[in-house]
């Protein structure tokens with residue numbers, strides 16, 4: 001597979017998405033334009049119900065737009081068959097959700113290998129990648145633990161490793177720290193920054209977390225299904241942003257480990 005950059009990796013044009021609900025049409029996305037370059041790290045924020053998850057699902061090929069177009073890694077989603085969408089999704093996109101959806105009867109290593117087993121990658125190669133990823137997310141000593149034998153933060157680390165096992169160019173995360181305490185959240189956030197820096201993976205994160213949003217180099221704010229603002233910031237360290245937010249909240253410094 002070619003490693004040359006695809007530019008932009010996500011291009012959304014006038015994207016609209018409506019749902020039919022109890023005889024009514026709900027217009028959730030009302031004309032979204034967005035262009036995201038490979039290697040970018042983008043936060044999507046906005047009030048509850050603004051359409052953040054819906055947009056992420058449409059970019060991630062998990063849902064279809066009602067009108068407009070989305071191109072991911074050079075491929076126009078709106079004209080693709082379900083089989084081609086599934087293939088693009090496997091090859092190109094990793095997902096991390098608030099609830100990690102790990103398989104309870106399999107251990108961490110097996111959970112990380114799972115997307116590759118389904119896709120037909122060799123078992124040896126998968127084991128090699130999964131072990132390296134679990135070590136990278138700090139779970140070298142937990143590879144044989146099942147989800148029920150891991151803490152919430154550890155389970156989310158496994159989910160992150162699983163999302164990376166097929167080496168996606170694009171990583172989509174929906175409230176990845178939504179049900180974690182603040183210290184564990186910060187450790188998970190730091191991992192996203194490390195992944196972006198080390199692999200140049202494009203990362204889009206939907207979040208309500210102020211420290212995370214404040215540390216992202218680009219933040220897109222949605223309001224009522226439209227882009228209200230699209231801001232680029234000077235790149236700062238995540239550590240720096242966490243300290244700023246803690247200071248403003250009057251809680252002192254926060255240790256991100």
Ligand SMILES: Nc1ncnc2c1ncn2[C@@H]1O[C@H](COP(=O)(O)OP(=O)(O)OP(=O)(O)O)[C@@H](O)[C@H]1O
Nearest residue numbers: 019020021026028047048049050051052053054055
């Ligand atoms: N399958 C569906 N059928 C009907 N309405 C839906 C469906 N999915 C989402 N919606 C509605 O679309 C709107 C936007 O939902 P979405 O989950 O994208 O919001 P959000 O910005 O991610 O919100 P939050 O921050 O609360 O997670 C909501 O009003 C929701 O009720």
